Amino acid sequence: MTRRVALITGASGGVGSALARAFAADGWTLALHCGAREARARRLAAELRRAGGKAEVFRADFRDLRRAQALVERVTSKLGRLDLLVNNAASMADYRDFLELSPAAWEEAFRVNVTAVFLLSREAFKAMKRRGGGRIINISSIAAKYGGSPKSLHHGASKAAVEAITAGLARFGAPHKILVNAIRLGVIDTDIHRRLKRDMKSRVRLIPLKRMGRPEEVARMAVFLAGPGGSFITGQVLPVTGGE
Numbered sequence: 001m002t003r004r005v006a007l008i009t010g011a012s013g014g015v016g017s018a019l020a021r022a023f024a025a026d027g028w029t030l031a032l033h034c035g036a037r038e039a040r041a042r043r044l045a046a047e048l049r050r051a052g053g054k055a056e057v058f059r060a061d062f063r064d065l066r067r068a069q070a071l072v073e074r075v076t077s078k079l080g081r082l083d084l085l086v087n088n089a090a091s092m093a094d095y096r097d098f099l100e101l102s103p104a105a106w107e108e109a110f111r112v113n114v115t116a117v118f119l120l121s122r123e124a125f126k127a128m129k130r131r132g133g134g135r136i137i138n139i140s141s142i143a144a145k146y147g148g149s150p151k152s153l154h155h156g157a158s159k160a161a162v163e164a165i166t167a168g169l170a171r172f173g174a175p176h177k178i179l180v181n182a183i184r185l186g187v188i189d190t191d192i193h194r195r196l197k198r199d200m201k202s203r204v205r206l207i208p209l210k211r212m213g214r215p216e217e218v219a220r221m222a223v224f225l226a227g228p229g230g231s232f233i234t235g236q237v238l239p240v241t242g243g244e
């Protein structure tokens with residue numbers, strides 16, 4: 001059987017590496033994108049290859065939009081095709097109170113989390129249209145529903161835009177068998193919360209299931225959406241939020 005090819009952005013991160021492991025276990029060939037942490041992505045690729053998988057690493061800082069736009073072409077040149085794009089990379093730079101947030105910080109969040117997602121999706125869309133179909137999964141956030149915390153207003157707004165892109169692309173993609181969905185993540189246990197020094201105890205109390213989600217729980221939803229179970233699902237925002 002021909003191996004399907006998935007590009008996972010932000011595969012060097014907590015959710016991204018769980019996505020990569022789950023898709024590798026499901027038999028996909030992987031293009032693992034990373035930003036600054038290339039060594040982590042390379043270690044992950046080596047781990048997946050040792051287990052019999054096929055994975056290549058592609059580095060691109062999405063603050064440079066030309067690098068975002070060129071990524072799909074780099075992947076299809078190297079791996080021959082693209083069946084799935086998972087837009088998972090996102091910047092949480094300048095996690096600070098909105099009263100002190102600068103236009104530059106706001107714009108950086110939108111450049112990486114929205115404009116790069118648009119450009120990647122646009123290029124993937126062209127490649128998928130040529131091949132007669134494909135899937136795009138956008139990683140959104142519960143912040144799109146609440147508007148984020150006072151320190152993540154820019155992040156929440158950017159993820160709301162990602163959900164709107166999902167709705168639009170799903171409509172435009174349907175005639176071409178390109179299915180586009182988003183997964184809205186609740187609080188997921190990755191390094192990001194420690195890096196941002198967030199008080200997770202009080203945040204977890206707000207979650208009906210009273211715990212953080214695990215990256216693997218997000219990955220299982222993504223594998224479902226990308227596989228036969230997702231064949232009649234498009235334009236949806238699927239929550240993996242513990243009830244929020």
Ligand SMILES: NC(=O)c1ccc[n+]([C@@H]2O[C@H](COP(=O)([O-])OP(=O)(O)OC[C@H]3O[C@@H](n4cnc5c(N)ncnc54)[C@H](OP(=O)(O)O)[C@@H]3O)[C@@H](O)[C@H]2O)c1
Pocket residue numbers: 009010011012013014015016034035036037038060061062063087088089090091092112139140141142143185186187188189190191192
């Ligand atoms: N964890 C949560 O509670 C939570 C909740 C809601 C939504 N999410 C969403 O889940 C996704 C993954 O988050 P995570 O928790 O796994 O965070 P993470 O571990 O910090 O991963 C973020 C990923 O995005 C990449 N990235 C950041 N800035 C980039 C840039 N300028 N150019 C290219 N890549 C860049 C990082 O690459 P490098 O590290 O290589 O630079 C990393 O691979 C994000 O979309 C996030 O918004 C997470």
